[in-house]
Amino acid sequence: ELAINDVFAYDHHMIDVFKRQGVRAAVAADIAGMTNREVFGKANDTLDAFSTEEQRLLSIRNAVEESHYRNAICLLAGGSLLTILLMMTAGFVANRQMKFRHRAEAQLSRTLMLQGAILNSADYAIVTAHPDGIIQTFNPAAERLLGYSAKEIIGRETPMLWRDPQEVAERAQTLSAKLRMPVRPSFDAIAKKVQFDEIDEGEWTFIRKDGTRFIASLVVSAL
Numbered sequence: 001e002l003a004i005n006d007v008f009a010y011d012h013h014m015i016d017v018f019k020r021q022g023v024r025a026a027v028a029a030d031i032a033g034m035t036n037r038e039v040f041g042k043a044n045d046t047l048d049a050f051s052t053e054e055q056r057l058l059s060i061r062n063a064v065e066e067s068h069y070r071n072a073i074c075l076l077a078g079g080s081l082l083t084i085l086l087m088m089t090a091g092f093v094a095n096r097q098m099k100f101r102h103r104a105e106a107q108l109s110r111t112l113m114l115q116g117a118i119l120n121s122a123d124y125a126i127v128t129a130h131p132d133g134i135i136q137t138f139n140p141a142a143e144r145l146l147g148y149s150a151k152e153i154i155g156r157e158t159p160m161l162w163r164d165p166q167e168v169a170e171r172a173q174t175l176s177a178k179l180r181m182p183v184r185p186s187f188d189a190i191a192k193k194v195q196f197d198e199i200d201e202g203e204w205t206f207i208r209k210d211g212t213r214f215i216a217s218l219v220v221s222a223l
Helices: 002-021 023-029 034-076 080-121 140-146 165-179 188-197
Strands: 127-129 135-138 199-207 213-221
Touching: 002 023, 002 034, 034 080, 165 188, 188 199, 188 213
Parallel strands: none
Antiparallel strands: 127 135, 199 213
16 A cells, blocks of 8 residues: 555656646656656565465465365275265365365455556556557556557557557667567567566657557566
8 A cells, every 4th residue: 555655646746746847847856767666666566466476376276176186086986985975075175175265266356456456546557468469458547648448459459559660660670680580560579678678668659549649658567
């Protein structure tokens, strides 16, 4: 909660400086981006902790399920004389497994709801995509910034929809020379660098649905 409140406080402060003093004052207020990286780093650490907890719960659930299944198979091989006992044991194991699964899924659901709340309330456009580029999430800030609705984007389009083809082609050429391998002027030009550097930051020209253009500061990271 503290990390997210810091993000909102930073946003509100920068917006207030921008409204009262203009663009230059807003840039000068955090010219090196140190505060930006600090507050968002804390928020990202929180999300990483959520993701780690999800994976831990899933691993525990899978391990328990596999253990119970192996035990059930061994007991069944014991013979027909143990049928009644096996049925009672299987019922107990199934009930225990179901209760554990419900608890784990309830905790996962709460975690996902909190993640969703963070994404939906963020003032920054946040978009996630598969490695092939197909968009999986498109938060409300992205809708406001780019003019597209999540319904018409998710599962249908790639970030190339709002990118300047000329810029993408130039980026692909630069990456091809740097990585010494061909990089296509497509989503590869956006994602390829992340495969090697883990994070990519830079300014790009974005094109809204209505055709208007603007310069955006973009951070791309791998999940």
